[in-house]
Amino acid sequence: MNALLKFLAVTWTVLLWSTAPVPAVAGPEKWSPLEKDGLHDPQGPAIHELQQPGEALSQMPPDSVGNQVRWVEALRKGTINPRTNILPETKIQVLDQDLIYGNTGDNWFVLFPHKAHTEWLDCANCHERIFKTKFGATGFKMMDILAGKACGQCHGAVSFPLTECRRCHSIDPGTFKGKLGAQQAAGGKP
Amino acid sequence: MGKSHIHKPKRNFILWLMALLMLASGVEIVPQAQAEYGDVVINNQSDKAGMRPPIFPHWFHRIRFRCKVCHADLGFKFQAGGNQINMLKIIDGEFCGACHNGEIAWSVENCDVCHSGKPGTPTQVHGSTVQKLIGKPAPAAGQK
Structure with a gap:
């Protein structure tokens, strides 16, 4: 019973997440432009003043999930040097x-x-x-x-x-x- | 190893909970928004005040600050919408205002740079597991 529950939970979770679009190419296209990301208002007066995620994140050690960035590696390699x-x-x-x-x-x-x-x-x-x-x-x-x-x-x-x-x-x-x-x-x- | 720690009545509860989760998330199986993982929308007051809700890009700030700067030094709780932030406190140098003061980062008169979300977007951490399993949060207050 428990094994079945676990199997169901894992299968469902993986199924859910696997429906997220997988980026096919490396480069700024992996990140949605702000005006098309579904959260930002494309009519917002300052939308073009904001940095696009792809511009910054494409310079970082790549990952396949989350922000598509290996954050721990970025810090250790010195790609970024965030304030402590x-x-x-x-x-x-x-x-x-x-x-x-x-x-x-x-x-x-x-x-x-x-x-x-x-x-x-x-x-x-x-x-x-x-x-x-x-x-x-x-x-x-x-x-x-x-x-x-x-x-x-x-x-x-x-x-x-x-x-x-x-x-x-x-x-x-x-x-x-x-x-x-x-x-x-x-x-x-x- | 492998021995269950879950008692029987609890198992039934979990089974029902999972069925509920499946139902709730099934309708949201194709994600709509493609915003950055970790983007925080805070809409405690903005809609009511006729402003676009602010979007906090975690990725942008992580490049420049370690988690502890905001979550320890500045006291931000790990909870979207859970910090009772308002513009008065920000102008007084609390929360966002510790940096957004014209010295470390641009100051509060640049309203639209933060208040950049689609009106009616509910408070959330975009792309979070909780959001994906339970579905989208309810529309923000005043947007029914």
């Missing part, structure tokens, strides 16, 4: 630590890289409001994430979408020899 703070007293804390979650049902284990997240975010963005600092103390399920909670507050809204299962569920339990939980990040792994 606006208040001078803000502390910048990058944490090079991985969390490996084993309580993932039939799916692969999840590797959460603190580094990629703390390069963009402040500790307080997640702790303690969304996630308790103690590993395993929060308790959330994929259904919560799909509903926009936990990781789903950003993934599926602004950071890479939830169609990309293997970007999080990246560890094959069959071959995994390490330990679960919080640990020093393995070298080179994003």
Whole structure:
């Protein structure tokens, strides 16, 4: 029964997302012009003053989902150098630590890289409001994430979408020899 | 591994919920708008005030600012329409006004640059999973 539910949920989700048009060519055409994007008013007086997404995003490391941009890679390669703070007293804390979650049902284990997240975010963005600092103390399920909670507050809204299962569920339990939980990040792994 | 953590009454609930989701999203199977993933429309007050709703392009700001600048330093919650923003606060230097003050970025007299959405567009994060699974948000207040 549970397997059937999961199968249905996954099939439906994939079906839904697969109906989104797939960009055929690389280049500015991958991004809709603002006046045709369905949200902007083509009659707006300042529409031509706005930067077109394709102009900026075509210069960045390409992806196949979301904004069609690998944002973490863009930051690390120095393609972009976004400001870290606006208040001078803000502390910048990058944490090079991985969390490996084993309580993932039939799916692969999840590797959460603190580094990629703390390069963009402040500790307080997640702790303690969304996630308790103690590993395993929060308790959330994929259904919560799909509903926009936990990781789903950003993934599926602004950071890479939830169609990309293997970007999080990246560890094959069959071959995994390490330990679960919080640990020093393995070298080179994003 | 593989052992269910979902209890039986909960399973039935989830089954019904999924059926509902399928129904709700089935009618929206071909997405209409092709706006950028993460674009935020805020229409708490604009329609009522006779202005186009503002569109916040996440992609544009991400190139220039890390998430924490707005979501930690400036206190923006991770919720479209959940921040009780108004023009008075912006002019006072809160929220958008921390940068849109003529120093870091252009200032508030450029109304139409932000207020650039189609009238009646509801508050939303465009392209979000919640939006895709549940369907489009209801029309903005005053646009029935």
